[in-house]
Amino acid sequence: METKKVAVVSRAALFTAAVVAPLLVAVAGVAAGRTNNCTRRCGGISIPPPFGIEDGCFLDGFNLTCDRSHQPPKLFLGDGTVEVLEISVPDATVRVIGGFTYFPGSVDDYSGIPSRVSNPVTAGIWSGALREAGPYTLAVRRNKLVVIGCNVQVLVGEDSSEDLGGCSAVCSRRRDVNPRRPVKDCTGATCCQSEIMLGRSSYRFRILRVNGATGLNSSAFAWIMESGGLLSSHALFDDDYIPLPLPAVLNWKINYTVCHGNTSSAACRSSQSYCKNSTGRNTVPNAHLCYCPSGYQGNPYEPDGCYDLNECKFPKIYPCYGTCNNTEGGYQCSCPPGYEGNAFAPNGCKRSYSPHSGNILSCWANAKSLI
Incomplete structure (x- = not known):
């Protein structure tokens, strides 16, 4: 029996004072289309798309600065005002x-x-x-x-x-x-x-x-x-x-456009990805985020960034009490040979008996009663 995967992307969220210097110079028309030769780490901090340092490696507004005058180097938002501690694509957050x-x-x-x-x-x-x-x-x-x-x-x-x-x-x-x-x-x-x-x-x-x-x-x-x-x-x-x-x-959100038909966006670069517009009082106007669909994981902002999730490796999240087989975008959980029932439930698989085995047991019981 095949079941749809549960999406692992969670949409949740650093800044601690009034900083008076300007930040985040907009880079008009820049798209994160180039992935080769892009710096993807700075001082031990990962730099995933849509963020980047070099021109052509980031989406508009997501430019970063790696200041190598520090040891180890420090990562900053924009042109170097606010220090970055961590970037999360699944949560769409930056700790600064x-x-x-x-x-x-x-x-x-x-x-x-x-x-x-x-x-x-x-x-x-x-x-x-x-x-x-x-x-x-x-x-x-x-x-x-x-x-x-x-x-x-x-x-x-x-x-x-x-x-x-x-x-x-x-x-x-x-x-x-x-x-x-x-x-x-x-x-x-x-x-x-x-x-x-x-x-x-x-x-x-x-x-x-x-x-x-x-x-x-x-x-x-x-x-x-x-x-x-x-x-x-x-x-x-x-x-x-x-x-x-x-x-x-x-x-953070992609703030310069909305989804097209609520399914696609130029920012969503993985073939296995989709787009969702931002809503509510707490969101940036005219903004959206990209996601990997249920059954996939990874980064939807880079080509082929969303890849199949093997649920069988995570039994605590995707329980299977029988035989687990991963499939593209899903997984199968079935009772092993000789058993039947619900493999998704503890003790859900019961040994199965054929009609012939039942007749043999019945005849043996009747014969024993005649002795």
């Missing part, structure tokens, strides 16, 4: 690393730390230097706002009229806010965190006292960073008590 946002108060509670920080951001906008209507947005449900401060509330939103998230950090004394005495978890006492529910290319910060009045007596630090478990404030600062640049997750 950035900095932090600093809000100065009338009292510096950080023992001179801001004066020793390189280029702290004091503006109220986080953009990650991502261009508007570009291929990148903050990944939904993959990032959170983290704040260190004393009796402050930080809100993030698209503009001053709509808040998308926020949290409040409270303390009894301002001197309690001290990286040298970190709290054990970030649950509201001098440190708070809140999930960001909507993905955007930029956010506006609003910082308030907890009583709602504007203005600050306390300085505050804020990060937009990758979601995880409970966070110790000690993880936010290095050994010299300088705020750490922390990872966050970006979603």
